[in-house]
Amino acid sequence: MSAVEYDSPIRKVRDQLAAVVDRAKDDGAITYVTRQGERVAALVPLPVAERGVRPPAQAPVDSHGRLLRAAPSAPGGRFAPDRESGGLEPSPEELQWTRAGLEGIHAHLTTVVTEAAALLGVIGQALAATSDRHMGTVTELLDSLDGRFNAQEVALEDAREVFYALVSPDDALCVTCRQPISHFYGHEGFQHHREVPNPLLGGTSTKAEIYEPEDGHEPRPTYVPRDRPAINDGRIEHPSSPSSATTDEEE
Structure with missing residues (x-):
């Protein structure tokens, strides 16, 4: 028996109906029924028809x-x-x-x-x-x-x-000063860092700034649990940005 085509004459589809149904079930393939080369019907797999x-x-x-x-x-x-x-x-x-x-x-x-x-x-x-x-x-x-x-x-x-x-790893703090420390590209070992305003982005944007503590102590890490974001409906929940308050300027 020849293979079932995606476009098949009515007689061929009738003779090979079981094979057409099996292919629709296994491959999810639609077979178009033709009469004299013109499509007049289609055998559609049920999952495809139900999905719409x-x-x-x-x-x-x-x-x-x-x-x-x-x-x-x-x-x-x-x-x-x-x-x-x-x-x-x-x-x-x-x-x-x-x-x-x-x-x-x-x-x-x-x-x-x-x-x-x-x-x-x-x-x-x-x-x-x-x-x-x-x-x-x-x-x-x-x-x-x-x-x-x-x-x-x-x-x-x-x-x-x-x-x-x-x-994301837990937060690393310095044992001596309890300030954040981390690894940075181009630097060896842990470095003290703090968040400072980022003038290039403006607004409330910040960037990490590496600094040396005043007493010059070496950073030694201890780890504390990181602050994890809430998960809502399988997605990370982002806090809504606070609306900027405006005040009327007195004359």
Whole structure:
């Protein structure tokens, strides 16, 4: 039996209906039914038919409109080690925050993978439509992708931001003065540093400035829990910028 084509005459589709259905189920491929070279119908895989057209940048949903992967939330803060274990284990709050971050990344990557598979399916249909030089179908399929790439870009950026929050190291303080210390490019070992206004950016922007303490002591590190951002719906929650207060100038 010859292979099923993406465009098949009615008689051929009728004779090979089981093979057409299997291909639709396994490959998500649409078979267009033709009569005298003109498309008159299409056999569409059920997941494709149920999915329909989604609004741009919407997270992948199932046939009932439910999110494919729920995204969790967790409060941020500085999480001290668990007291009951004598500081040997992480606190329940830290475990909750870490799990929320990992599940958030999982949800975003699920979005990326699911959207990529859907996009590949549509592109595959467009490639199949070129077999009979039906450029109108190709144009319709490509138009249906308008905005569909946005969801992947947003999800990948959200996943990257949560990842950096998870792997960020704890804060290092100097044992002697309890001031921040860190490693800097072009300098050996730990260096004392402080935040100073950045005149190049203006506003409330700051930059790190390396300095030598007045008594000249060497920086020796001790570590304290870092201040972790809150996670809301699987995304890093950014504090809203305070509105600048204005005062009327008296004459």
